[in-house]
Amino acid sequence: MFSVLLELPEFEVVNQEIFDTHYFVHIEKKADEERCTCCGFYSSSVHDRRTKKVRDLSILNKPLFLNVIIKRYRCQNCEEVFSAPFESIAAHQRYTNRFRQFIYEQVLGTTIQDISQKHQIAYSTVERIFYSIAQEKADEHENVIQKTQEVQDITLSLDEVAVRKGQRYETVLYDANLGAVMGMHQDRDYTSTLELLRLKVIHPERVKNVVVDMWDPFHKAIRTAFPDAQIIVDKYHVVQKVTQALDQVRKKIPGLKKARFHLLRSYENVKEKNRSRLNELLETHDNLAYGYFLKELFRDFYKSTDYAIADQLLSEWIQLAWSSPFESFHEVAKTIENWRPQIMQYFHTPFTNGRTEGTNHKIKNIKRRAYGYRNTQRFKTRVFLECTGQTYKKQMS
Structure with a gap:
């Protein structure tokens, strides 16, 4: 048998x-x-x-x-x-090679402690097995990315993850075409970001686009590392700024705490049973209706398919925001004016950080799952292995 x-x-x-x-x-x-x-x-x-x-x-x-x-x-x-x-x-x-591979696959998505208890194996043994294979896989990951980037134009995505909210950030670099994490670096200042870009991008001359938020040190580092690349400000970050401006308007009106999610969602995504309540709020509070109108109008701006039309719509929106009585919208209008060329670049090269935002949540979960990592390299290895897009997996197969 x-x-x-x-x-x-x-x-x-x-x-x-x-x-x-x-x-x-x-x-x-x-x-x-x-x-x-x-x-x-x-x-x-x-x-x-x-x-x-x-x-x-x-x-x-x-x-x-x-x-x-x-x-x-x-x-x-x-x-x-x-x-x-x-x-x-x-x-x-x-242990046999196949048992070693089995333990590695079991640990992915959970903790070493869980697998140690489940299979009655010493924690140190599971840890040793997992990270010995994990490092091999991470090296394969990096080799695939580098070989792919040798033969095609590169679109990068740069974002930050708060691994300890309000205290410590990790800058995460992605290959937007592959949907794969390329590297991470502690902090988000100019020096550390430039170091990350120079270390992980082997072919800087092939970088054509970089998607990023409106964090100035990121932009300076990108300009230094890839002077010919097009910078695209991520549309979701811009929409988030406008949505936050509306939320500031809401906070100044008493009794609207429970209305927050109705107001911040796009109108078409508000459930039918909640629309009557939303319409009632907008009819009752003129200022709120004005802010809501600005928020929805800005979403319409990003739905444009023609650059010239989008540019005209943005000019009109900025004028309306400045003419509003809301300081929060004045601040957003000023920010958008400062970053206008990079915001408008989206209509030439419509890349976003939408996929990376989902990865950012995974990174936070990895950190939370193990109650933090004292070994930074092991944390990064986990991220490389568990935050890999489907396009990258197809390349591997």
Whole structure:
């Protein structure tokens, strides 16, 4: 039975023991001769046999342990004693290669502690298995990105993630075409951002577009690293600024705390049962209606398909925002005027950070799941492996 279930063709089953809590199977390599690791001469003279206990994949929900009988040969040419190597068990390992891969896949999306308890394996063992494979996968990840960027134009996305809200940020660099994380760097100032760009982008001459928010140090670093690239201010960040301006208007009107989500959603996304309440609020509060009109009008601006029309709509919107009685909209109008060329670039090259925002949430969850990472490199490795887009996965396959 076990010779079939094991599916380890290099071994034959010598004996098997069944216990209440686990299976214990004695196996030996089928080969009758091995190549000397010293001189390369094939030898069939067995010097002695030793055993090693190895963990393998569970069978019928019970742990399976293999008692591997290791033949040691004496070379008939150089007299050296050597051990037979195995395809399915790496040297000096106490688990099969497939069990190692299984544990790695189990840890993805959860914690090492969870898998340690689930499979009754020491935490340090699970940790060692996971990160040994994880680093291999991360290296593959980086190689695929670099090879892809050698032959096609590059669109980058640069964003920040608050790994400790209000206190510490990570700057995250993405390949927007592949939907893959390229690298991360602590802080979001000019120096650290420039260092990240120069370290991770091997072919700066191929960078054509960079999508980014309105954080000035990011723009300065991009201009230094890629002087010929087009900078596109992410439309979702701009819309967010306008939406926040409306929220400031709402906060100045008493009794509208529960109306926040109705007001901040686009009108077409407000559920039918809530629209009557929204319409009632807008009819009752003129200032609120004015701010809501500005918010919805700005969303319409981004729906334009023609650059000239979009440019005209933006000019009209800025005038309306300045003529409004709201300081919050005055501030947004000023910000939009300052970043207007980069905002309008979206209508030439319509890239956004929409996909990266979802990845940012994953990054926060990874951090939260393990209650923070003391080892920064391991945190970054996790991010590389778990925050990979479907386009990148197709390249890997």
